Amino acid sequence: MFPQNILSYCWMVFIFVFCTMFILYRIPTLPNFLWNLISYGKVRNVSGRGKPSKKQTWQSKLDKVLDVPKRWFIHFYIVSVICNSFLLFNLISVVFYNGEMPGWYLDVLRFLTNYPLQNPKASQLSIIIVIALLLIQGVRRLYECLVISSYSNSTIHISHYILGLLFYAFAGINVVAEGPELTGKVQMDSVRQLAEQLEWFHVAGILMFLWATYHHHVAHKIFAGLRTGHKDRSHRIPHGDWFELVSSPHYLAEILIYASLIIVLGFQHSMIYLVFFFTLANQVFASISVHEWYRQKFDNYPKGRKAIIPWLL
Incomplete structure (x- = not known):
């Protein structure tokens, strides 16, 4: 049972929002302003959605104002x-x-x-x-x-x-x-x-944190290595480490990092579960949209690679 307080209610609302975003993501005729609200980065052009119209309407101008780098x-x-x-x-x-x-x-x-x-x-x-x-x-x-x-x-x-x-x-x-x-x-x-x-779960949680942190760092190094310099804005298929299994190993690693905190806290801490579920909903939604973007952009994208959970999702 989750605690009844303002912060826990906020986390529940945010989790619900990300679950709703996943449903909206599956609607092919979603209006541009909603698509721009729920998506970000390179995935905004998945299936051609979210592309700005040639005619600059007040809505498209507003979308630009509400965007940040x-x-x-x-x-x-x-x-x-x-x-x-x-x-x-x-x-x-x-x-x-x-x-x-x-x-x-x-x-x-x-x-x-x-x-x-x-x-x-x-x-x-x-x-x-x-x-x-x-x-x-x-x-x-x-x-x-x-x-x-x-x-x-x-x-x-x-x-x-x-x-x-x-x-x-x-x-x-x-x-x-x-x-x-x-x-x-x-x-x-x-x-x-x-x-x-000191308890056994402290050691287990720290070891899991270090393991996930290492792979999180490796994923970002691989991403950085795909570009020839800071002015290079191109996208390429990443390879190596967990990229051989999933499209977004950095998202998988972040989920594991927050799961490790649950372990360190001895599984009894209620509020940390809400933080974990928020991270899970956020990262799963982002990874699925990124996976779809990769598959649409690259004809030679590895077919056996999953979005975020090896061999499953």
Whole structure:
């Protein structure tokens, strides 16, 4: 049973929206403004849909105004690094130095979630590990955006952009909302005392995170290697690693990354499941549309390659 609070309701709405988008995606006569709303990047021209008309109507002009460059994805990871650095710093302060979270942050927690829970669903160690992993994920993706990735001139709808910012801003709040109360009452004397909370699922979740993170990074390196330079905007068929199995291994890896957080939190943390299902709905929808784009653009696209789940989907 999912918790009854404002943030969980928001996640449920977002999940429902992505499921609805998948249904709309299957409608061949979908109006351009709806197609531009639910699609982004190169897939906007799947089956010729979403192409701007020669006549510049008020609707087509509005669509252009509501689009932002896809390379603005970098802002997601800047937000992630800022928010999770703040959280990790304050968590360490609370656990080891008798500190307290800023009052305004606790007010936000209480308003959006059921914090504090009478019976926390995760230990201090679990919460600290997950926030640290989210920070690592944000730092790595920020590095890849700045140093490795080479983006085309494709765009995304501003609604996708805003939703992405909200996701990375509130991911950490979901985690701490069902952990121990963030006051000096949880102060510990040493790292050893915290380490005594170590369980098998912490190790399993971290190993899974590292495994998925490695393949996530490899996928982005392969993407970057398909282009001869930052001015190259062409698209080619990617090969290597998980690309031999699915069209979007980076989406598959991201799903596994958030699944690993469920494991680290000991399977009892309700809010993290909502974050996972949101990621799952988002990435599955995106991968299926990308897979269809590849198959339409390249006649020699590998027939045995699936969209996101090897041998199945």
